[in-house]
Amino acid sequence: MENLSGFLILGIATGSLYAIAASGLVVTYTTSGIFNFAHGATGMVMAYIYWQITDPEGWGVHPILGLVVVLFIVAPLFGALVERVIMRGLQDTSLVTKLVVTIGLMVGLRELVNQVLWPPAVRPAAKFFPGDRWTLSGVSVTAHDLIGIAVAILVAAGLYLLLYKTRIGVSMRAVVDDRELVRLNGGRPNRLSMFSWGLGASLAALAGILAAPIVQSTLQVDPLTIFVINAYAAAVIGRLQSLPWTFAGGIIIGVAQNLAVVYLPQTEALTGLRPSVPTILLFITLLVLPQTRLRTHSLQRLRESVPHSTLQGTLLMTAVLMAAVALVAQVSDARMVLDLSRALVLCIMILSLVPLTGFAGQISLAQWTFGGIGVWVAATWISSSNPLSLVLAALVAGAVGAVVALPALRLQGIYLALATMAFAVLMDNLVFKQEWMLGSSIVVDRLPGLENDKVFAIFLALMFGLLALFVVWLRRGPFGRRLQAMKDSPAACATLGLDLTRTKLEAFAISAAIAGIGGVMLGMLKPSVGPNDFLMFNSLPLLLMGVVGGITAVGGALFGGLLLGAFPVLARVLADVPVLPELFLLGPALAGISLGRNPNGAVNEITRSFRDRNEARRRRKELREVADVRPEGDGVAIGPEAPAHAGDGRVLIDPLDEPEWLGIDRPFTQREVQALNEALDLKESDLDVTARS
Amino acid sequence: MSLLEARGVTVRFGGHIAVKQVDLDVDAGRITGLIGPNGAGKTTLFNVITGLQDTVEGSVSFDGREISRLAPHKRARLGMARTFQRLEVFGSLTARENILAAAEFRNRYASARMSAAEMADIVLEIVGLRSVASERADSLPTGQARLIELGRALASEPKLLLLDEPASGLSEVETDQLANLLVRLAEAGLGILLVEHDMPLVMRVCQVIAVLDFGSILAQGPPEQIRQNPQVLEAYLGSHRH
Numbered sequence: 001m002e003n004l005s006g007f008l009i010l011g012i013a014t015g016s017l018y019a020i021a022a023s024g025l026v027v028t029y030t031t032s033g034i035f036n037f038a039h040g041a042t043g044m045v046m047a048y049i050y051w052q053i054t055d056p057e058g059w060g061v062h063p064i065l066g067l068v069v070v071l072f073i074v075a076p077l078f079g080a081l082v083e084r085v086i087m088r089g090l091q092d093t094s095l096v097t098k099l100v101v102t103i104g105l106m107v108g109l110r111e112l113v114n115q116v117l118w119p120p121a122v123r124p125a126a127k128f129f130p131g132d133r134w135t136l137s138g139v140s141v142t143a144h145d146l147i148g149i150a151v152a153i154l155v156a157a158g159l160y161l162l163l164y165k166t167r168i169g170v171s172m173r174a175v176v177d178d179r180e181l182v183r184l185n186g187g188r189p190n191r192l193s194m195f196s197w198g199l200g201a202s203l204a205a206l207a208g209i210l211a212a213p214i215v216q217s218t219l220q221v222d223p224l225t226i227f228v229i230n231a232y233a234a235a236v237i238g239r240l241q242s243l244p245w246t247f248a249g250g251i252i253i254g255v256a257q258n259l260a261v262v263y264l265p266q267t268e269a270l271t272g273l274r275p276s277v278p279t280i281l282l283f284i285t286l287l288v289l290p291q292t293r294l295r296t297h298s299l300q301r302l303r304e305s306v307p308h309s310t311l312q313g314t315l316l317m318t319a320v321l322m323a324a325v326a327l328v329a330q331v332s333d334a335r336m337v338l339d340l341s342r343a344l345v346l347c348i349m350i351l352s353l354v355p356l357t358g359f360a361g362q363i364s365l366a367q368w369t370f371g372g373i374g375v376w377v378a379a380t381w382i383s384s385s386n387p388l389s390l391v392l393a394a395l396v397a398g399a400v401g402a403v404v405a406l407p408a409l410r411l412q413g414i415y416l417a418l419a420t421m422a423f424a425v426l427m428d429n430l431v432f433k434q435e436w437m438l439g440s441s442i443v444v445d446r447l448p449g450l451e452n453d454k455v456f457a458i459f460l461a462l463m464f465g466l467l468a469l470f471v472v473w474l475r476r477g478p479f480g481r482r483l484q485a486m487k488d489s490p491a492a493c494a495t496l497g498l499d500l501t502r503t504k505l506e507a508f509a510i511s512a513a514i515a516g517i518g519g520v521m522l523g524m525l526k527p528s529v530g531p532n533d534f535l536m537f538n539s540l541p542l543l544l545m546g547v548v549g550g551i552t553a554v555g556g557a558l559f560g561g562l563l564l565g566a567f568p569v570l571a572r573v574l575a576d577v578p579v580l581p582e583l584f585l586l587g588p589a590l591a592g593i594s595l596g597r598n599p600n601g602a603v604n605e606i607t608r609s610f611r612d613r614n615e616a617r618r619r620r621k622e623l624r625e626v627a628d629v630r631p632e633g634d635g636v637a638i639g640p641e642a643p644a645h646a647g648d649g650r651v652l653i654d655p656l657d658e659p660e661w662l663g664i665d666r667p668f669t670q671r672e673v674q675a676l677n678e679a680l681d682l683k684e685s686d687l688d689v690t691a692r693s
Numbered sequence: 694m695s696l697l698e699a700r701g702v703t704v705r706f707g708g709h710i711a712v713k714q715v716d717l718d719v720d721a722g723r724i725t726g727l728i729g730p731n732g733a734g735k736t737t738l739f740n741v742i743t744g745l746q747d748t749v750e751g752s753v754s755f756d757g758r759e760i761s762r763l764a765p766h767k768r769a770r771l772g773m774a775r776t777f778q779r780l781e782v783f784g785s786l787t788a789r790e791n792i793l794a795a796a797e798f799r800n801r802y803a804s805a806r807m808s809a810a811e812m813a814d815i816v817l818e819i820v821g822l823r824s825v826a827s828e829r830a831d832s833l834p835t836g837q838a839r840l841i842e843l844g845r846a847l848a849s850e851p852k853l854l855l856l857d858e859p860a861s862g863l864s865e866v867e868t869d870q871l872a873n874l875l876v877r878l879a880e881a882g883l884g885i886l887l888v889e890h891d892m893p894l895v896m897r898v899c900q901v902i903a904v905l906d907f908g909s910i911l912a913q914g915p916p917e918q919i920r921q922n923p924q925v926l927e928a929y930l931g932s933h934r935h
Contacts, residue, residue, distance in 0.1 A: 489782070496794075
């Protein structure tokens, strides 16, 4: 290979950018404990902002000045703001919540750029010193490439100096070891987190801006985001801790990717292979990563509660849902029926995450990928108008789910999420696009009798109901107990004889099987389906809205799916109203991000507020029973407002009415506090109950 | 031959040697106490025996079988069960479901003598948790959570029971009941390894006591002997000579 050294240089140049991006990810992860899935999207957004500032079509500022503004002002502010507003609330939440919030941010940034700020158009991505290029053993190397390498070296040196030679760096390393201890010793972990998020965003921006012209000659949202996501592989090689290994990992990936150009045959089937090299390396790294030791004392009190659905409730839900769908289908137009059907398919897809994420606490970012496999099996192996095709789709998707999960099962949490994401991206790039697969779009016949769209909508409601009943039945039985027990304490399960690997495998298989059925449903709904229906990016909102709805209960899947389906409809219906449509398109992301404040999901919150009210009512009744005798005076009685008087000094209370309890149902007013103070002979400051809440 | 035999077990965390060349025997039908100051390596030794912690050197055999390389769940299936010093209850399950789950795990790999539900109810009775059977485990006080762990371990029908500070958080009455239960279990043929800071309890129920200090076995013998061992006194009360 005479041009090997040229490709090597190019590889190191690409790798340098991966290294820069990955180092930002590692810095934020180690100091805040949150793996930022939105890191790639951050880099992408910053590249757009840089374009806006510097491009002649934008504001035309000098590139160097623009670079300084983005790297040292915009990106750090953005990172710090994200930490302060979104991430800080996540300290005592589960891994699923943490992941979902950053995925929400990722989806949000992507939609924000696509739909609101920079709708698709041609935006040339300029290289630095575009004229300067040299030919090195047959390969053209530009000044831009060399700048990337130089910048990576500077970043590496800078990070070393920061972490080992400055006070703030030492504190950052201390936060990694023990956050609480740093606080006790007078450090400020929150401020350090903010700093590290600012630094991380800055590094993402640097990588994004430098990568933009290398990825494609114009700015493109998804390729740019994926480019920075590729850097996650480097961070994993560094085991999310070691910066030297992260840098090495970046270079390895860059070089491997460029050498793939030289050594891999250029055939049709392998066109997707080169961009997939980082993902393949990520997969391999995850496979050889040493197994994480089972940790004990994993039991910490999280803010999440875990409510469960009942069989009766689910049965009722199914009946109501079918009736409601039938009603809506009767009164609305054809388009609305399709929208509703689409939402119901989304419900089924989210339902597939309930056993996996809700019960077992595992994460999959590849649900639509399993759906794609299901639809392919149902439509091409046998005719999809044969009901058996559904069973077959579920079986094959389930089997693939198990095979994918098998190597990943030794992994936990983030690594498992990354492995499923890598699998989804590989399927997008390498398999789904193939002619024999979904490349030439396939048409999926409906089951006989379902040709009418209205009937099909009701059928979808029935499918969701049946699958939901199955999931609830699982939860109520030994298998559900196993999953829940494994989520609560893997160490205890193992020492009681439970095979964790096998249990996780079963959870993955069941989840993938349901997703496979969901895929077939999508196929039956749409005139035809192709690779774009099953992209990794499509699977992200499923997890988002599932967790937003409440992923531990099937009602949460219903809520999340309907909401996810409603957003684009609302955006369309309200297209003439300013701002609102954009807001609705950002809906899933905003909902996901808001999860940090309310990690239990909407359905759980609602049912809990009902339960709490009943509980409060019961308590009040008890209180009344013990204290139905109350002195009467001119002041204020702490008790029901406007009590009935018996005349003999006792206050009578009708146990059936629901009086308002001062200080319990609502805070005291200032006047009441004064009266209380007088009655109890207190000074103003002694009883200042209103001021507290 | 003892039920459990640990030979020359050594564990290192970085440069720190947590457990150094430990030999330990636990016999069936007897309660063996493992005592020592905080940080002596007791829990680490438990983790080694149950497979949660890899060893640098040494071997562990159970019921005549070398188990050093077995995964935790396979060791459990041979008939050992443990409780955790820092609780590992299944918080989102009820007390009964906790024990039921353990019985079900067992029924999956061993031929069951009774249904998991029957087993769960019996065990609930034994550990005295029937009144809180349908309470969520994470809503119970520490003492009862410890009893859940004990019940869970019993529901897996072990030959060897490893208890990591089962009495901490128990009231005096509960501790007394626990002591009686442990004695009965040992009489029924169970081997028990007991880590506990409650010395009166240890002295009362154990036939043999091993003292661990800085990762090594300092002394081993019947309670009376241990009580008078000057080295043990020194480890616990500090040196008199300086």
